Amino acid sequence: MATNIxxxxxxxxxxxxxxxxxxxxxxxITDFAQSALGDIVFLEVPEVGTDLKAGSTFGVVESIKxxxxxxxxxxxxxxxxxxxxxxxxxxxxxxxxxxxxxxxxMKDSSEINKLLTAEQYQEFCNSSH
Amino acid sequence: MTELFKTQLYDEHVKLGAKIVPxxxxxxxxxxxxxxxxxxxxxxxxxxFDVSHMGEFFIEGKDAEAFADYLVTNDILAxxxxxxVYSPLxxxxxxxxxxxxxxxxxxxxxxxxxxxSNIDKDFSWMKSQHHGFDCSFTNMSHIFSxxxxxxxxxxxxxKPLLGDLPDLEYYSVFETTFAxxxxxxxxxxxxxxxxxxxxxxxxxxxxLWPKLLEAGVTPCGLAARDVLRLEVCxxxxxxxxxxxxxxxxxxxxxxxxPNKTKFIGKEALAAKAAKFKLIKLQLEKGIPREGYSVxxxxxxxxxxxxxxxxxxxxNKGIALARVKIDKIPADDIFMIxxxxxxxxxxxxxxxxxxxxxx
Numbered sequence: 001m002a003t004n005i006x007x008x009x010x011x012x013x014x015x016x017x018x019x020x021x022x023x024x025x026x027x028x029i030t031d032f033a034q035s036a037l038g039d040i041v042f043l044e045v046p047e048v049g050t051d052l053k054a055g056s057t058f059g060v061v062e063s064i065k066x067x068x069x070x071x072x073x074x075x076x077x078x079x080x081x082x083x084x085x086x087x088x089x090x091x092x093x094x095x096x097x098x099x100x101x102x103x104x105x106m107k108d109s110s111e112i113n114k115l116l117t118a119e120q121y122q123e124f125c126n127s128s129h
Numbered sequence: 130m131t132e133l134f135k136t137q138l139y140d141e142h143v144k145l146g147a148k149i150v151p152x153x154x155x156x157x158x159x160x161x162x163x164x165x166x167x168x169x170x171x172x173x174x175x176x177x178f179d180v181s182h183m184g185e186f187f188i189e190g191k192d193a194e195a196f197a198d199y200l201v202t203n204d205i206l207a208x209x210x211x212x213x214v215y216s217p218l219x220x221x222x223x224x225x226x227x228x229x230x231x232x233x234x235x236x237x238x239x240x241x242x243x244x245x246s247n248i249d250k251d252f253s254w255m256k257s258q259h260h261g262f263d264c265s266f267t268n269m270s271h272i273f274s275x276x277x278x279x280x281x282x283x284x285x286x287x288k289p290l291l292g293d294l295p296d297l298e299y300y301s302v303f304e305t306t307f308a309x310x311x312x313x314x315x316x317x318x319x320x321x322x323x324x325x326x327x328x329x330x331x332x333x334x335x336x337l338w339p340k341l342l343e344a345g346v347t348p349c350g351l352a353a354r355d356v357l358r359l360e361v362c363x364x365x366x367x368x369x370x371x372x373x374x375x376x377x378x379x380x381x382x383x384x385x386x387p388n389k390t391k392f393i394g395k396e397a398l399a400a401k402a403a404k405f406k407l408i409k410l411q412l413e414k415g416i417p418r419e420g421y422s423v424x425x426x427x428x429x430x431x432x433x434x435x436x437x438x439x440x441x442x443x444n445k446g447i448a449l450a451r452v453k454i455d456k457i458p459a460d461d462i463f464m465i466x467x468x469x470x471x472x473x474x475x476x477x478x479x480x481x482x483x484x485x486x487x
Contacts, residue, residue: 038352039165041439042416042446044468060468062416064164064439065352 003032003125006097010112011121014071016116017097019109023106025074029061031096032125043089045070045101050078052104054111059101061092074111076104136181137274137331138338145348152351153246155182160350167353168441171198171320174480175280177341179202183220184248185273186255188239190264197231197239199262199392202256202376205231205239213317216384218243218251219394223375224403227251228366232302232315240302240313240328242275244366249400258393260460263327276404278341279324279349279357281485286344287325292335299323299486308336319354321361321484356438360482361445362409368419368436369407369449378451380407405451409434410463412446415472420464423450424476431456434465440481441448447481448474 009017015033019026034040041064052058052072057069080103085091091099106112116124131234133156136142142149147158147337158179159291160167167183170176188196198205203216218226227247243251252268259266259371278287288294291314295358302315312323312326342348355365364370369379374396376385386392421429432452440447448465464471 038160039163041444062439064356064441065159067416067418 003030003035004097005030005032005122005125007118007119009097010073010117011124012071012073012115015123016071016073018073018112019100022111023104023109024079024103025076025112026100026103027073028094028100029070029092030121032095036094037061037066037068039064040092041091043086043101044090045081045086045117048077048078048081052076052078054114061089069127070101070106074104075108075117076106079103079105136179136298137335138179138181140317141338142179142348147348147350150351154184157182158348158350161348164352164356165441167347167349168356168387169436171322171349171353171357172442172485173279173281174345174347175282175286175324176347177338178277178279178349178351178354178405179274179338180277180326180354181274181334182245183221183275183345184243184245184251184268185272185275186243186252187267187269188241188264189267191239192262192264193239194233196259196262196264196266197241198389201229201231202392202394203231203399204223204386204389205233206389210236211301211303213302213315215300217370217376217381218254219376219398221255221394221397222250223394223397224372225323225366225374225376225379226254226371226372228364228370228381230315230317231350232313234302234304241248242326242328244419247366258259272330273328274331274340276327276334277324278318278327278338278346279316279318279322280321281323281325283322286341286346290340292345306332317365318486320357321363321411321480321482322357322487335436336452346378351403354442355436357368357450358441359441360480361484362449364449365408366434369451374405375401377401377403378405378407398437403454405432406457408432408450408452409459409465409478409481410448410450410465410474411443411477411481412436412472412474414446414450415465415467416446417448417465417474421448421450424464424466424471425456425458426460426462428464428471429456430466431458433470442482
């Protein structure tokens with residue numbers, strides 16, 4: 001399955017992408033994930049100020065026929081949510097890497113070492129399908 | 130794990146890039162491109178579903194209609210020849226074995242189309258009731274394939290392919306040919322739109338499928354089919370219907386004809402009143418899913434969602450819910466518990482979407 005996996009991002013095995021800028025991390029779901037889900041119709045993300053724990057669920061993305069949890073790549077505090085995408089979740093299908101979901105201020109930046117590189121994520125996608 | 134059955138068109142679905150999932154013991158296409166596009170194709174133009182997993186039984190002989198009439202709760206004898214009749218199939222105690230369509234093909238010739246997941250259960254039940262009727266009863270599921278062509282353009286697409294296609298009434302059936310092979314053509318479906326179900330031997334269906342695609346028909350998967358049937362509030366066995374409830378509990382009282390002289394379940398159903406009501410709920414925000422609880426204004430659980438989805442046409446959450454009849458709130462205030470948060474839901478009286486069938 002050919003998917004778009006930008007080299008400048010880091011990834012999780014739960015198919016989130018992350019953009020790391022200093023101690024701020026922007027989170028979305030990958031092109032592979034949006035394609036597997038199909039038409040996305042609902043998005044639930046936490047309020048600004050919510051504390052997240054690495055690996056725990058922080059929200060939900062729903063396609064017409066499925067409900068999938070979103071997993072926080074890092075521990076930290078939500079400092080922004082993309083209300084534009086919440087109102088029009090189909091934007092995730094249109095541009096998975098443009099339609100970010102939340103921005104998190106990281107508590108422990110060493111956690112980013114656990115994230116996958118683009119090559120590792122590509123390999124993960126290939127091996128799991 | 131036992132190997133799953135594949136329809137005769139399996140390779141075609143794979144070639145089209147369909148996502149294949151196991152369903153009722155079959156490897157079935159769940160979607161080709163996008164559920165949304167497939168739903169809209171059926172609502173606006175035409176889509177085709179390979180539903181060859183469904184079962185076909187034939188009853189032939191002098192008592193064919195009488196046997197079919199005895200098996201089901203709806204009135205088969207009263208229906209004219211050439212008509213299709215939707216009905217539950219019940220046990221003596223009134224519980225629902227399956228829901229099905231009885232097709233009156235010709236005097237002494239009846240076809241019954243049943244759900245794929247219930248073929249064996251239905252056939253052995255019906256066989257056990259067959260004694261005393263002067264007719265044959267045969268499971269032909271393995272030699273028949275079935276395509277459902279659905280959508281407002283169905284007639285104009287199918288007519289040139291079949292040459293001879295009368296403008297059949299909705300829920301009627303007739304036997305014709307395609308490429309010199311027999312086909313049973315019914316103006317039925319599971320989408321609320323106009324359309325045809327084409328029952329034929331495998332080789333005939335394999336020849337028809339590419340002709341439909343060439344004519345611009347969109348191949349549609351089971352996911353779109355489920356959204357379409359839920360938008361027009363058709364029940365699905367295993368969700369709105371099951372082995373434990375009777376037709377009254379599923380809003381199917383109209384399919385039980387207590388004045389028929391005899392049918393299986395007559396006595397039990399005559400003594401039954403509905404304990405549940407199947408209601409339609411619509412949400413401005415949030416998507417209801419099967420199993421979610423329905424609450425009243427006092428936060429009391431009064432029922433359960435039996436099917437829920439995002440409606441493609443309305444772009445809103447829609448659901449059918451089985452609610453205890455004595456718990457239906459007089460104030461019409463309903464809420465749905467979605468991940469421990471209560472979302473207000475509006476009670477809808479008519480189907481969410483009005484299909485365009487004749």
